[in-house]
Amino acid sequence: MNASGVLSQTVSLLKRLQEAEVGAVVTKSITYEERKGYENPTFIKINCGYLNAMGLPNPGFREFLKELSLCRDEFKVPIIVSIAPSEPKQAREMATTFKNIASAIEINLSCPHSEKLGLEVFNDAKLTESIVKNVKDGFDKPVFCKLPPYRNEVLGIIDSLDNCDAFVVSNTIRAMKIDIKAKKPVLSNKFGGLSGKALHPISLALVFELYEKTKKPIIGVGGVESWEDAVEFFLAGASAVQVGSVLEKKGITIFKELVEGLEKYLKEERISLEELIGLAHDS
Ligand code: RRO
Numbered sequence: 201m202n203a204s205g206v207l208s209q210t211v212s213l214l215k216r217l218q219e220a221e222v223g224a225v226v227t228k229s230i231t232y233e234e235r236k237g238y239e240n241p242t243f244i245k246i247n248c249g250y251l252n253a254m255g256l257p258n259p260g261f262r263e264f265l266k267e268l269s270l271c272r273d274e275f276k277v278p279i280i281v282s283i284a285p286s287e288p289k290q291a292r293e294m295a296t297t298f299k300n301i302a303s304a305i306e307i308n309l310s311c312p313h314s315e316k317l318g319l320e321v322f323n324d325a326k327l328t329e330s331i332v333k334n335v336k337d338g339f340d341k342p343v344f345c346k347l348p349p350y351r352n353e354v355l356g357i358i359d360s361l362d363n364c365d366a367f368v369v370s371n372t373i374r375a376m377k378i379d380i381k382a383k384k385p386v387l388s389n390k391f392g393g394l395s396g397k398a399l400h401p402i403s404l405a406l407v408f409e410l411y412e413k414t415k416k417p418i419i420g421v422g423g424v425e426s427w428e429d430a431v432e433f434f435l436a437g438a439s440a441v442q443v444g445s446v447l448e449k450k451g452i453t454i455f456k457e458l459v460e461g462l463e464k465y466l467k468e469e470r471i472s473l474e475e476l477i478g479l480a481h482d483s
Contacts, residue, residue, distance in 0.1 A: 203444030249396025278303030411437025427461025
């Protein structure tokens, strides 16, 4: 599946995504109210990956539901709706609203650069717990928590997220680029999230550690650019992977490349995908 936010900002992009070999599509994070997002530049390439600070541009949950409902029948794969709530009551209302359309809800607890959203919510353990509980109460299908890549904080809170059904590991790392001629940060928001190559080993290590600490399924995300990167996530313990930044570079054909590479590897290694999951822990 795609990572939230990449080629999934609109319903028409989601429809295009599902033409690729995806198991599911994940929407851009949707907030209670409409958000315009930040001014450009919002996305830049740097030498170790990408930096973004889009600022959660989205039409708000009611409008997004309307758009999605209009073409519900055109979707052949499950839709995972990513929500970015600030507080429990709104979180529950959003989750309930999508219950006839979403196969799962992914709660964004980790956007690294937005006020009162994402990481700021995550840093308040009680608020996070209450949001997850409210989403679970309002939605009778699986609820995923998308976590930040910060090991100590994640391990500190993981037990209190017992209400959710799976973890998505991980969102981008708070980061920055400075233009040395202009002598100021390049992104309009100054801070952004680092994704791509540099994120992969960091997310991978967290997936590996979480696999030993939780029985819940883990979805690995961060810098998957090749089937080998995906195999690493499975070996670390992920049951599925999401693909983000590379979609910007290669487009949706990357999914076919990943599936074919993975199938060939499994055949050569005479192993099933189920057997591969977590295998790096036995050695
Ligand atoms: O929209 C964004 O700027 C954004 C989000 Br919601 C997120 O979760 N992670 C990220 O790097 N950017």
